Amino acid sequence: MDNEVFRSFNAVPGVCAAQVDARGVVVKASQQLYRRLGCHPDDLRGRYFMDVVRRDGLRGETIIVMVESEQERRPETTGGGTKKILTKMDSRILEGVAAGVSTAKLAVMVDLSRGGVEYHVTNLLRKLRAPNRTSLVSKAYAEGILEAGTWPPKVVPDFVK
Known part of the structure; x- marks a missing residue:
């Protein structure tokens, strides 16, 4: 616009x-x-x-x-029309947040400090223009970034750089 x-x-x-x-x-x-x-x-x-x-x-x-x-x-589109906005680490963090994993447990799962996890969550909030984690997950599903109907939540590979 x-x-x-x-x-x-x-x-x-x-x-x-x-x-x-x-x-x-x-x-x-x-x-x-x-x-x-x-x-x-x-x-x-x-x-x-x-x-x-x-x-x-x-x-x-x-x-x-x-x-x-x-x-x-969606300015960063690929030939298929989807946005490659997430790094592999971002996708793992988003999947953990969507599954309701705590910051401390997520830090152990992805081999980062708690501060590192919070850094990635903050970047995800900014990228998806979400005010909090709940909205982040909701927007990720609405944008098709997270696959609907799967558990545990999985990021669609087309969105990962």
Whole structure:
């Protein structure tokens, strides 16, 4: 998404604007929209836009919605269209987090210190734009990074560098 276009809408007084991904989940929104809803930006990000409109009483208002293309959301694509975003260690850490393994036990399993595990978890949170471990696992499943219906959780090999 061209950030200049979004910023131009954000600068116009009284205009509520939201950028959503291809699934309709809010990626970012204008300050006017946050103020109109009376919420913090973190409360809106990650929610389905239509849920925001229905539940938060935005009926009858003009809101500009920009949809983020898959290409923009996944810039590091391979020929097959999947994003190679994880190192082998990241994938092992993500699988452990998804399985509910504690940091201390995970550190022993992957031969890292607890701080090393936390470092990789922090990087995963940043890469997937997740605020916490629960959201990290949820987003990993939603993005198809973790295989659905398998236990223990496994990262799809197409996402590993």
